Amino acid sequence: MSIDDSILAEVFKDISFSSEETTLIESKFEKIELTKGIILLRADETVLNQYYVQKGCLRTYYIDSKGKEHTLQFAINDWWISDYTAYFSSTKAIMNIECIQDATLYKISKKNIDRLIQETPRLETFFRKKMEKAFASFQKRILASLSQSAKERYITFRSSYPNIDQSIKNYHVASYLGITTESLSRIRKELTHS
Amino acid sequence: MSIDDSILAEVFKDISFSSEETTLIESKFEKIELTKGIILLRADETVLNQYYVQKGCLRTYYIDSKGKEHTLQFAINDWWISDYTAYFSSTKAIMNIECIQDATLYKISKKNIDRLIQETPRLETFFRKKMEKAFASFQKRILASLSQSAKERYITFRSSYPNIDQSIKNYHVASYLGITTESLSRIRKELTHS
DNA sequence: CGCGACGTTGATTTGCCTCAACGATTGTGG
DNA sequence: CCACAATCGTTGAGGCAAATCAACGTCGCG
Numbered sequence: 001m002s003i004d005d006s007i008l009a010e011v012f013k014d015i016s017f018s019s020e021e022t023t024l025i026e027s028k029f030e031k032i033e034l035t036k037g038i039i040l041l042r043a044d045e046t047v048l049n050q051y052y053v054q055k056g057c058l059r060t061y062y063i064d065s066k067g068k069e070h071t072l073q074f075a076i077n078d079w080w081i082s083d084y085t086a087y088f089s090s091t092k093a094i095m096n097i098e099c100i101q102d103a104t105l106y107k108i109s110k111k112n113i114d115r116l117i118q119e120t121p122r123l124e125t126f127f128r129k130k131m132e133k134a135f136a137s138f139q140k141r142i143l144a145s146l147s148q149s150a151k152e153r154y155i156t157f158r159s160s161y162p163n164i165d166q167s168i169k170n171y172h173v174a175s176y177l178g179i180t181t182e183s184l185s186r187i188r189k190e191l192t193h194s
Numbered sequence: 195m196s197i198d199d200s201i202l203a204e205v206f207k208d209i210s211f212s213s214e215e216t217t218l219i220e221s222k223f224e225k226i227e228l229t230k231g232i233i234l235l236r237a238d239e240t241v242l243n244q245y246y247v248q249k250g251c252l253r254t255y256y257i258d259s260k261g262k263e264h265t266l267q268f269a270i271n272d273w274w275i276s277d278y279t280a281y282f283s284s285t286k287a288i289m290n291i292e293c294i295q296d297a298t299l300y301k302i303s304k305k306n307i308d309r310l311i312q313e314t315p316r317l318e319t320f321f322r323k324k325m326e327k328a329f330a331s332f333q334k335r336i337l338a339s340l341s342q343s344a345k346e347r348y349i350t351f352r353s354s355y356p357n358i359d360q361s362i363k364n365y366h367v368a369s370y371l372g373i374t375t376e377s378l379s380r381i382r383k384e385l386t387h388s
Numbered sequence: 389c390g391c392g393a394c395g396t397t398g399a400t401t402t403g404c405c406t407c408a409a410c411g412a413t414t415g416t417g418g
Numbered sequence: 419c420c421a422c423a424a425t426c427g428t429t430g431a432g433g434c435a436a437a438t439c440a441a442c443g444t445c446g447c448g
Contacts, residue, residue, distance in 0.1 A: 062337050062340070062341065064341040068341065070337060070340040070341050072333065072336060072340075084329060084330065084333070085329075085330040085333050085334070088326040088327070088329075088330060089330065121315055121318075124315075124318050124319065124322060125318065127322060128318060128321060128322040128325060129282075131322065131325045131326055131329055132278070132282040132325055133282070134329060135278060135279075135282075135325055135328055135329045135332065136278065136279040136282060136283065138329065138332040138333060138336060139266065139278070139279050139332060140279070141336055142266060142332060142335055142336060142339070143256050143264060143266065145336070145340075145372065146256070146264040146266075146339075146369075146372045147256065147258040147262065147264050149435075149436095150435080150436070151435095169393095169394070169395095170394080170395070171394075171395085175340075178339065178340045179436070179437085180436075180437060180438080181394085181395070181396090182395090182396080182397085182436090182437080182438085183435085183436055184395095185395060185396050185397080186396085186436090188395095188396095189396080189397090343403075343404095344403080344404070345403095363425095363426070364426075364427065365426075365427085373404070373405085374404075374406080375426085375428090376404090376405075376406085376407095376427090376428080376429085377403085377404055377405075378427095379427060379428050379429080380404090380428085380429085382428095383428080383429090389448105390447100390448095391446105391447090391448090392445105392446095392447090392448105393444100393445085393447100394443100394444080394445075394446100395442105395443080395444075395445090396442080396444090397440105397441085397442080397443090398439105398440090398441085398442100399438100399439085399441105400437100400438080400439080401437080401439095402435105402437070402438090403434105403435095403436090403437090404433105404434090404435090404436100405432105405433080405434075405435090406431105406432085406433075406434095407430105407431090407432090407433100408429105408430090408431090409428100409429085409430085410427105410428080410429080410430100411426100411428070411429090412425100412427070412428090413424100413425080413426070413427085414423100414424085414425070414426085415422100415423085415424080416421100416422090416423085416424095417420105417421095417422090417423105418419105418420095418421090418422105
């Protein structure tokens with residue numbers, strides 16, 4: 001078997017499969033181990049895959065015209081990661097994906113996802129709902145950026161990723177919040193002194 | 195027939211249906227005419243429907259703890275609108291939806307969407323892809339808010355909604371961009387003088 | 389140890405906000 | 419159809435949050 005016994009149960013936790021289905025689905029995933037620092041995807045590459053994160057931590061980031069990095073999201077246990085805009089529209093990546101803490105991923109190609117969905121229509125519901133959740137979390141993020149100060153956004157961030165601190169450098173958090181490392185440092189100081 | 199002959203072809207433009215399917219689908223939609231100023235949805239209400247905008251213009255906005263409004267999105271011809279976060283999670287609305295230019299909508303309930311998807315699985319693909327597009331557009335918006343100045347975001351906005359100016363007040367645009375009306379006014383002045 | 393990566397602190401600048409006043413435009417009732 | 423009010427947009431003065439620039443701690447690791 002190409003992947004762990006347990007992984008299917010983990011990825012598709014709310015769905016049960018027959019043993020033929022299980023075999024079929026498992027054959028489409030490939031296990032990948034990454035070490036910290038590895039770049040999984042670079043801007044301008046073609047995006048053929050998405051990845052389920054079993055453990056570790058990755059981030060997707062965008063490099064703007066001035067060379068500055070902006071983190072779109074972190075992915076930890078049970079999240080999926082890819083440059084979805086490029087993945088869905090079959091265009092080249094504008095995002096980069098970096099492993100920031102040694103990770104175990106399960107990779108699946110777009111072609112194989114499309115096949116799986118055809119063969120097992122329940123999976124389409126799964127992927128639709130996954131997208132709905134991701135959409136909702138992006139909506140929250142937009143509303144936060146419209147209505148909150150940097151300090152408030154940092155507090156929100158910490159409560160939505162309570163245990164992520166260990167894996168993530170402050171300059172990554174700053175680039176996620178849309179502020180500089182200096183500003184984040186001052187915010188953190190303020191928060192500890194109160 | 196409860197709705198226009200042409201509406202199905204408009205909503206699901208890439209899918210073709212048998213005449214029985216057409217009848218079935220059409221029976222689930224309800225045509226709604228709104229005049230400017232009407233509030234279609236208020237925060238705290240239960241979100242049971244989503245709406246296809248055939249013509250006119252609506253906006254979804256969030257009212258923060260200080261009473262300030264923040265526009266999440268505008269919906270014009272061929273867009274869908276709802277408080278999707280509440281809709282998907284079956285929680286109460288946090289957004290409001292307002293008609294800002296006389297509009298024709300087609301309303302469909304969540305219950306009916308679920309039925310349609312069961313009866314006509316091709317529609318699940320349609321709704322999944324619709325969500326993927328919405329997701330991608332939110333991603334763009336987040337990257338813009340992380341990497342661009344107010345002026346740059348305004349320029350981006352104008353090019354993504356080229357013909358929307360007529361229907362939209364500047365204070366709505368400002369609340370979409372996350373700036374004040376005064377700042378937008380100054381930005382507009384700068385742009386005409388160059 | 390010594391070097392590089394990361395975080396902190398201070399001084400200064402800047403983009404956008406706030407508050408206030410004043411035009412311009414739109415809508416409405418007499 | 420005009421007069422007036424309400425709504426919307428503009429302009430100016432001053433303030434503040436966060437950026438920038440520069441220097442200096444601190445930590446981890448070869």
